Amino acid sequence: MRTLTVELGERSYPIYIGQGLLQNIASFFEKHQITKKSPLFIITDTHVAPHYLNDVETNLHKAGYTVISAVVESGEQSKSLAVYEQMMTKAIEAGLDRSSTVIALGGGVVGDLAGFVAATYMRGVRFVQIPTTILAHDSSVGGKVAVNHPLAKNMIGVFHQPVMVLYDTSTLQTLPIREVRAGLAEMVKHGLIWDEAFARWCDQHAEDLLALDPETLAYGLEKGCSIKAQIVSRDERENDLRAILNLGHTLGHAIEATAGYGEFLHGEAISIGMAGAALLAVQLGADPSLYTETKRILERFGLPTVMPKHLDTDQVMNAMMHDKKFKEGNMVYIVPKAIGQVYIDTNMKVSAVRNMVERLKEGDIHV
Amino acid sequence: MRTLTVELGERSYPIYIGQGLLQNIASFFEKHQITKKSPLFIITDTHVAPHYLNDVETNLHKAGYTVISAVVESGEQSKSLAVYEQMMTKAIEAGLDRSSTVIALGGGVVGDLAGFVAATYMRGVRFVQIPTTILAHDSSVGGKVAVNHPLAKNMIGVFHQPVMVLYDTSTLQTLPIREVRAGLAEMVKHGLIWDEAFARWCDQHAEDLLALDPETLAYGLEKGCSIKAQIVSRDERENDLRAILNLGHTLGHAIEATAGYGEFLHGEAISIGMAGAALLAVQLGADPSLYTETKRILERFGLPTVMPKHLDTDQVMNAMMHDKKFKEGNMVYIVPKAIGQVYIDTNMKVSAVRNMVERLKEGDIHV
Numbered sequence: 001m002r003t004l005t006v007e008l009g010e011r012s013y014p015i016y017i018g019q020g021l022l023q024n025i026a027s028f029f030e031k032h033q034i035t036k037k038s039p040l041f042i043i044t045d046t047h048v049a050p051h052y053l054n055d056v057e058t059n060l061h062k063a064g065y066t067v068i069s070a071v072v073e074s075g076e077q078s079k080s081l082a083v084y085e086q087m088m089t090k091a092i093e094a095g096l097d098r099s100s101t102v103i104a105l106g107g108g109v110v111g112d113l114a115g116f117v118a119a120t121y122m123r124g125v126r127f128v129q130i131p132t133t134i135l136a137h138d139s140s141v142g143g144k145v146a147v148n149h150p151l152a153k154n155m156i157g158v159f160h161q162p163v164m165v166l167y168d169t170s171t172l173q174t175l176p177i178r179e180v181r182a183g184l185a186e187m188v189k190h191g192l193i194w195d196e197a198f199a200r201w202c203d204q205h206a207e208d209l210l211a212l213d214p215e216t217l218a219y220g221l222e223k224g225c226s227i228k229a230q231i232v233s234r235d236e237r238e239n240d241l242r243a244i245l246n247l248g249h250t251l252g253h254a255i256e257a258t259a260g261y262g263e264f265l266h267g268e269a270i271s272i273g274m275a276g277a278a279l280l281a282v283q284l285g286a287d288p289s290l291y292t293e294t295k296r297i298l299e300r301f302g303l304p305t306v307m308p309k310h311l312d313t314d315q316v317m318n319a320m321m322h323d324k325k326f327k328e329g330n331m332v333y334i335v336p337k338a339i340g341q342v343y344i345d346t347n348m349k350v351s352a353v354r355n356m357v358e359r360l361k362e363g364d365i366h367v
Numbered sequence: 368m369r370t371l372t373v374e375l376g377e378r379s380y381p382i383y384i385g386q387g388l389l390q391n392i393a394s395f396f397e398k399h400q401i402t403k404k405s406p407l408f409i410i411t412d413t414h415v416a417p418h419y420l421n422d423v424e425t426n427l428h429k430a431g432y433t434v435i436s437a438v439v440e441s442g443e444q445s446k447s448l449a450v451y452e453q454m455m456t457k458a459i460e461a462g463l464d465r466s467s468t469v470i471a472l473g474g475g476v477v478g479d480l481a482g483f484v485a486a487t488y489m490r491g492v493r494f495v496q497i498p499t500t501i502l503a504h505d506s507s508v509g510g511k512v513a514v515n516h517p518l519a520k521n522m523i524g525v526f527h528q529p530v531m532v533l534y535d536t537s538t539l540q541t542l543p544i545r546e547v548r549a550g551l552a553e554m555v556k557h558g559l560i561w562d563e564a565f566a567r568w569c570d571q572h573a574e575d576l577l578a579l580d581p582e583t584l585a586y587g588l589e590k591g592c593s594i595k596a597q598i599v600s601r602d603e604r605e606n607d608l609r610a611i612l613n614l615g616h617t618l619g620h621a622i623e624a625t626a627g628y629g630e631f632l633h634g635e636a637i638s639i640g641m642a643g644a645a646l647l648a649v650q651l652g653a654d655p656s657l658y659t660e661t662k663r664i665l666e667r668f669g670l671p672t673v674m675p676k677h678l679d680t681d682q683v684m685n686a687m688m689h690d691k692k693f694k695e696g697n698m699v700y701i702v703p704k705a706i707g708q709v710y711i712d713t714n715m716k717v718s719a720v721r722n723m724v725e726r727l728k729e730g731d732i733h734v
Contacts, residue, residue, distance in 0.1 A: 085448055085516075092518045095688075120487075123511065123524045124604075144490065149452075151459045157490045158525055237491075321462075 002222050006141060007233040011161040015141065015225050017218055021168040022130070025056055026063030032163055034065075034126065035099050041091055042069035043114035044105040045078065048132050051174055056105060056130070068094040072113065075262055079109050079147045081156065087117045101126040101163070104140075107133035107179075108266065112154070115145025119160030127162045132171040134183025135267055137221045138190075140165045142232040142242075152319070153253045159237060167225075169218055177210070181302045182267025184209055187220050188297060189274060190227040193244045196340025198223055199297065206300040244342050247334045248273030251357070254319035258311050264304075271298050272360070275305035277342075279365065280356040281335050288367040290336055297339075307360035317354055369589050373508055374600040378528045382508065382592050384585055388535040389497070392423055393430030396468075399530050401432075401493065405464050409436035410454060410481035411472040412445065415499050418541055423472060423497075435461040439480065442629055446476050446514045448523065454484045468493040468530070471507075474500035474546075475633065479521070482512025486527030494529045499538040501550025502634055504588045505557075507532045509599040509609075519686070520620045526604060534592075536585055544577070548669045549634025551576055554587050555664060556641060557594040560611045563707025565590055566664065573667040611709050614701045615640030618724070621686035625678050638665050639727070642672035644709075646732065647723040648702050655734040657703055664706075674727035684721055 001018035016028065034040070040060060044053050049071045057067050070090050072078040091102075102125060104114035111129055118127035129140040146157025175183070184202070187209075191199025201223075202209070208216040228245065235242040252273035256264055264272075278286075278294035295305045320331075333348035359365060368385035383395065401407070407427060411420055416438045427434050437457050439445040458469075469492060471481035478496055485494035496507040513524025542550070551569070554576070558566030568590075569576070575583040595612065602608040619640035623631055631639075645653075645661035662672045687698075700715035726732060 081448060081452055088516055088523055089518065092516060092522060120523050120525055122522060123513065123526055146490065149455055149459060151456065155459060155489060156455055156487050158487055159490055 002218060004222060004226055004229060006161075006229040008161060008236055011143075011236075013162055013164050015165040015167060015229075017167040017169065017222055017225070019168065019170045019214060021166050022052065022056060022171070023059070025059050025166065026065065028164065028166055029060065029065065029101075029128075030063065034101050034128075034163070036064045036066070038097050038099040038101075039066040039068055039094055040101050040103060041094065041096055041117075042067060042103045042105050043072065043087060043110055043117065044069065045072050045074040045107075045110050047074040048106040048110070052105060052132065052171060068096075072110070074109075076109055076148070076256070076266075077262060079113050081147055081149075084113060084116060084147050087113065088121065091117065091121055096121065096125070098122050098125060101128055103128045103130060105130045105132065107131065107136045108139035111136055111139050112144075112146050112157070115143075115160055115162070116147055116157055119145055119158045124160065127160060129162045129165040131165065131167055133175060133179060134172060134217075134221070135179070135186055137167070137183070137224050138186035138228060140167070141225050141228040142245075143236070151257075153257060167221065169214060169221065172212060172217065175212075178265065180210060180212065182265035182271075184301050185267035185271045185274075185298070185303050187224040188301065189245075189247055189270065190224045192274065192294065192336065192339060193247050193334075193342045194227045194231065194340065195223075196338070198227065199339050203297045203300060210301065240344070243332065243344050244334055247336070247342055248277055250320055250333060251276045251316075254316045255308070255311065257319040258315045259308065268304050271303035272305060272307055274298065276307065276356055276360045277334060278336050279360060279367065280333070280352065281337070282367045283352060283356060284335070286337065290338060291365075291367050293339055294336065306363050307357060309361050313354065313357050316357055317350070320353070369585060371589060371593055371596060373528075373596040375510075375528060375603055378510075378603075380529055380531050382532040382534060382596075384534040384536065384589055384592070386535065386537045386581060388533050389419065389423060389538070390426070392426050392533065393432065395531065395533055396427065396432065396495075397430070401468050401495075401530070402466050403431045403433070405466040405468075406433040406435055406461055407468050407470060408458055408461065408463055408484075409434060409470045409472050410439065410477055410484065411436065412439050412441040412474075412477050414441040415473040415477070419472060419499065419538060435463075439477070441476075443476055443515070443623070443633075444629065446480050448514055448516075451480060451483060451514050454480065455488065458484065458488055463488065463492070465489050465492060468495055470495045470497060472497045472499065474498065474503045475506035478503055478506050479511075479513050479524070482510075482527055482529070483514055483524055486512055486525045491527065494527060496529045496532040498532065498534055500542060500546060501539060501584075501588070502546070502553055504534070504550070504591050505553035505595060507534070508592050508595040509612075510603070518624075520624060534588065536581060536588065539579060539584065542579075545632065547577060547579065549632035549638075551668050552634035552638045552641075552665070552670050554591040555668065556612075556614055556637065557591045559641065559661065559664075559703065559706060560614050560701075560709045561594045561598065561707065562590075563705070565594065566706050570664045570667060577668065607711070610699065610711050611701055614703070614709055615644055617687055617700060618643045618683075621683045622675070622678065624686040625682045626675065635671050638670035639672060639674055641665065643674065643723055643727045644701060645703050646727055646734065647700070647719065648704070649734045650719060650723060651702070653704065657705060658732075658734050660706055661703065673730055674724060676728050680721065680724050683724055684717070687720070
C-alpha cells in the first residue's frame with residue numbers, strides 16, 4: 001500500500017493507494033476514529049453499486065457500523081440540485097447526525113455530489129472518498145465539491161476536505177475502456193502542467209496504463225495525486241497557483257455544457273481543451289511543437305483533440321463566459337509554455353480564444 | 368456609531384451600529400476594499416425592498432458600483448432550495464464572478480438565504496449583512512447560513528462569515544410591533560444564557576425597547592451582538608460552547624416545523640421554547656422561581672410562553688428528533704441553571720422533554 005499525505009495544516013489527510021483495500025475498509029474507519037454510534041451514509045451510482053456496494057456495506061456492518069446508502073443514476077446528470085435534495089431527504093430520514101460520515105463510493109460525479117452533501121448537511125459532517133475511477137484520482141484530492149447549475153458546471157459548491165481517501169486500485173479493473181482513457185487525461189494533465197518527466201513517463205507507458213497494469217497504474221496514480229496535492233497544499237482555495245489545474249477546463253467545461261452533459265466524458269472534453277490551450281499558445285508565439293507534441297501524447301491514449309464541428313462556436317463562447325474562471329470581466333486562461341509548464345493569463349482576449357475554437361474544429365491543423 | 372469586532376482570527380469582521388449608516392453605504396464598501404469591477408448582488412424581500420432598496424442601489428451606483436438585486440417573498444418559505452436555485456440562476460445570468468459580493472438586505476431569512484448563496488456561489492464569494500430587523504442582531508453574528516429542508520429547519524447550510532455587518536438602526540422604525548417583540552426574544556435570550564445583569568436590564572427597559580427608543584435600542588443591540596460575538600469567538604463551529612445559543616431552539620424549531628413555517632415567528636417560537644427549557648429545569652430540580660421569572664420577563668415583552676394546544680405532541684417530538692442538535696442518538700438540550708446561566712445536557716431523556724411539552728400546554732402552570 002502506498003500512502004500519500006495532502007498537507008493542509010489541521011485539514012491534512014492521507015490518500016491510501018493499493019489493491020484490495022476495500023476488504024479491510026472497517027480498519028481504516030476505526031483508525032480514523034469514525035464513530036460507530038452515528039450512521040454512515042454511502043452515496044454511490046448505478047454502475048458502481050452492483051460491483052462493490054454490498055461488500056462495502058457488509059464489511060462495515062460486521063465491524064459494528066450502521067450503514068445507509070443511496071444509489072444515484074450514473075452520469076453527470078446526477079450532479080444536480082434535485083438529486084442533492086433527494087440525498088438530503090434520505091440523510092434526514094435515516095437520522096444522520098453531526099457525528100455521521102458521508103462516503104463517496106464512485107467516480108468524480110459521486111465524489112462531488114457526496115462531498116457537497118457532506119459539506120452542507122447540518123453545516124458540515126465528515127467525508128470519506130472511495131474513488132473507483134482513474135479520473136477520480138484528480139477529483140478526490142483538493143476538497144472541491146459541487147453540483148452543476150443548468151447554465152454552468154460546478155457553479156454551486158464549496159471546499160470541503162475529506163478525512164481520508166481510500167483508493168482501491170482493484171476497483172479500476174472493471175472500468176470500460178472509454179472511461180480508462182478519459183481518466184488518464186487528468187493524469188497526463190498533471191504531467192503537462194507541472195512535471196515534464198512525468199508527462200514523458202505517461203507517454204512512454206501509455207500502453208501499460210491503458211491495459212491497467214497494476215504496478216504501472218499505481219505509480220501513475222500516486223504521482224498524479226502527489227502533483228495535485230503539492231499544488232493544493234500551496235493554494236487550497238484557488239487564489240492563484242491552483243488555477244493551473246484548470247488547464248483544458250475552461251474550454252472543456254464549455255464543450256460539456258454546450259453538448260449537454262453526458263455526450264462527452266469530462267476527460268474527453270478536457271483533452272480537447274488541452275489541445276486547444278496548446279494551439280492558443282502557438283497562436284500567441286510558442287513553438288509549434290508544443291501543440292503537435294501535446295496532441296500526439298493525448299492521442300496515444302486514444303483521446304480526442306479536435307473540436308466537435310456540430311457545436312456552435314457562439315454557444316461554446318457563451319458557455320465560457322459563464323464559466324467561473326471568468327474574473328472581474330477579464331478572461332482567465334491557462335496556457336502552456338512548454339511540456340510540463342503553464343502560466344495563468346488573466347487578461348486573455350476573447351477574440352483569440354474564439355479564433356482558436358474555430359481552428360480547433362479542423363481535423364488537420366498546420367501550425 | 369458603535370463598532371464591535373467579532374474576533375475570529377483571519378475571519379474577524381466588524382459590526383457597525385448606528386442611525387443613518389445606509390446613507391453612507393458606499394464608504395463602508397470602499398473602506399473594505401470591495402471591488403467596483405465585479406457586480407454586487409443584493410438579496411432582499413418584499414417587505415424591505417419598498418423602504419430601502421432604491422436608496423441602497425442609488426447610493427452604491429453613484430459611487431461607481433454595478434448592482435443587481437433580487438426581491439424574494441417575505442417570510443420563512445423563501446429559505447428554500449427552490450428560491451436558492453433562483454438566486455443562483457440570477458447570479459450566473461448577471462455575470463457575478465469570484466470577486467463579487469453578495470449583500471443581505473433584510474432580516475434573518477434574507478441573511479440566511481443570501482449567506483448560503485454567497486458561501487456556495489463558485490465555492491464562496493464575499494458577503495455583507497445589512498440587517499433590518501431586531502431579530503437579525505442575532506443571526507447576523509456568527510456566520511451560520513442555511514436554507515430549510517421540508518423536514519427540518521436550517522438543515523442545509525455551512526459556516527460563512529461576512530466581511531462586515533452594517534446595522535442601520537433607523538431601518539428598525541418601520542418594523543411591525545409583532546416583529547419587534549419577536550426580535551427582542553433573542554436579545555433577552557442573550558441575557559438569559561450569559562449575563563444576568565443584561566437580562567435584568569432587558570426586563571427593566573422592556574417598555575423603552577418596545578417603543579424603539581433609539582439610545583436604549585442601540586445599547587441593547589450592541590450588548591446582544593457582543594454576547595453572541597464572545598461565544599462565537601470561543602467556538603466558531605459549534606463544537607461545544609456555542610450550542611448554548613440554542614436555548615429554546617430545539618423546541619422552538621419543532622413548533623415552527625409542526626405548525627408550518629409562518630404561523631409562529633421565530634422569536635415567538637423560541638420564547639415558548641425558553642419557557643419550556645426553564646420548566647424542564649424545574650422538573651429536574653431547579654428552583655421554581657427560575658421558571659416563573661423566565662416566564663415573567665418574556666411576557667413583559669408580550670411574548671408567548673404557553674405551548675399551543677393544537678400542536679400534536681407526537682409530531683412536535685418527532686420534529687425534535689430530526690433537529691440537528693440531536694447527536695449520536697442522545698438528545699442534546701440546553702437547560703437553564705439560573706437567570707444568566709445555562710448548561711448543555713447531552714443526555715436528556717426524551718420522556719422528560721415530552722412531559723414538559725405536555726405540561727407547557729397548560730395556561731397556568733403551578734411549579
